[in-house]
Each structure stands twice: as structure tokens, then as C-alpha cells.
Amino acid sequence: MKCPLETREERVLVAYSSRTLDGGDKELLEAHLQSCSACREFVRGQREVWEALDGWEAAPVSADFDRRLYARMQREVSWWQRMRGRMGLVPVYRALLPVTTLAALVLAAVLLERPSPPRVPPQPVTAQVEGLQPDQVVHALDEMEVLDQFNHMMKPDSSTPRM
């Protein structure tokens, strides 16, 4: 094996130092290390870095991490819940969705058929929920179902730190 330091193949030495060099490459390098003090020195330095990094422990995750996460997820859907309340939607809304979507499309088609109406048409009742797409509502309903499951899973006494 040619000296990795001379052939600019130091990566082999880095891999060896981090113990990710396997098989034949490892044997070849180990044979080379017997006779090359420069490479031995390089590996020694890299191994020191590796060991120094080993000493760096990370702190345990806060015990309330999951609770905070689920609370954030809950907050995200509560907006939809409020919106649903304001619109007076009942749980069968989802079943009616294709119908309402179709109605919206028909209304749009009718409006497009008459590009310049002589007077301003009455505002559709859905104007107050501008930007609320039917699929978003379904999405929010799905979220709520999943979050209901989370609420069952979350136990109030999860006070042990998580490692």
C-alpha cells in the first residue's frame, strides 16, 4: 500500500481512526502503519479526537417533551375546530362534502357563464370562510381523530426524564 499521506488519501486514515474501515483495506493499512510513523502519528491524533468526542454526553430530553409536542399539535387543529363551530358544521359534514363541493363548482360555473353581471351578485354565504378549502377541513377532521388517540396515550404522570 502506498502511503495515504503521500497520495492524498487521508480519508482512509480518517475512516480507520473512526473504526469504519473494514476488510482488506483495514489489513492493508495496518500493514502500512507498521512501517510508517507519519501515518501512525496521524491515526493517533484522530483517535484522540474520536475519544474526546466520546466524552461529550447529551442531556436527557425534558420529561414534558411529548406533552408540549402534543399540545402544539392540538393548538394547530383547534383553529379548525373553532372554524367548524362557527360554520355550524356537524359531524356529517364530511359525508356532505362531495355535495357542497359540487354545489360550489356549479355556483362557480354559473358565475363564470355570466362574466359581466349587470349588478353585484349577492355574496355567497361561504364568503366568511374565505380560503377554507374542503380538503383542509377533512384534513383537520383527520387530525382531530388522531389527536384524540394521543390524548388517550398521554399520561399525566410522565415525570421521569427520558434518556
Next chain:
Amino acid sequence: MMERVNTNMGGATAALDYDAELMLRVKDGDGASFAQLLEKHRSPVVHFLYRMVQQQAVAEELAQEVFLRVYRSRGTYEPTAKFTTWLFRIATHLALNALRDGRNERNQERLDERSDDMPALQVEDRRPSVEQAMVHQATLDEVRRAVAALPGKQRAAVLMHKYREMEYTQIAKVLNCSESAVKSLLFRAYETLRARLAHMA
């Protein structure tokens, strides 16, 4: 608002790992599978982010964002890569953004003042002298400073390689670069660390 992280990992045909199966169940509305994924990956993600930004509170906030994004993306999730590749891609993306935004710009000060969110030294069993403990702490501070001084991508590569024992190919997918680019990143990073930490020997 940070841009959305794409779930498509570039057409890799990874075998469906168990995590990906769980994620597909989340996609089908199974909250228990999400809880399982969270349980398994909570610590690895928080620890990775902690070593990236070196502040526990910021790391946990970013980790929350990671899992929120995982959850939000479930509808469009396709298991085109290992789940952890996707997960760490989101985490790395958020960490690099946070570093760029300077959300941890007080980092260096905090290193100096030795913040409270540092894990305690593992000294209980060996009961070392106060002097030994101080040497250990000084060494640790040196390591943290040296890692913090690395450019973001190098830092991420080293942390995934060292602490997650990720293969070059996976790191490449996380960082969206070639495998040889990863080798180069790692080599430069370890060399920089060696130069900075050499005097400690």
C-alpha cells in the same frame, strides 16, 4: 417560514424499514404509530440538534418542529428512503437554518459561562478529585468549542457519523450531496478538530 422539506429523497429504492411502515400507518390515521416513532427517535433527534446548536432549549424547540413536520407531512409521505434519512434531513435543515438565523448567537458566550443545560459530568461512580473534574470539564468545553467552530454542514456530517454511526451513503442522502463530498466533509472536519484539540493530548 422555512421552505418545505421534500419527502422525495431522489428516487432511492430503499427497502421498507419498520419506521417507514409505522409512518405509513400514521398516514392512515394511526396515532399510536406516531407515538412509537416519537418514542424511538426523540432522544437521537434532540441529542443531534443539541450538539448542532449547543443549547438544550433551542434543540428541544427545533426537535418539536421536526416532529410536527413529520406529522404534518404524513399525508404526502412516501417511503422512498429510510425513515431516519428523512427525519435527519428535516432536523439538519432546521438546525442549519437556526444557525444561519443566529438563533444561537449567544452560543459562544454560553460556552464561556458554562450554561446550566449542560449535562452533568459522569463522575458519581469514580469519585474523581475536584481537579480531575475540572480538567474533564475543560476538555469538554474545548470539544464543544471546536465542534461549534465547524461550518454547519461539516458539523452535521461529523455528528451523524460519530454519534449516529451513519454510513457515508446515508449522510450523503441527508445532506443531499455525493458520497465523495461526504468523505471530503468528514475529512476536513476531523482534521480541523485534530488541529484544534491536539494541544489537549
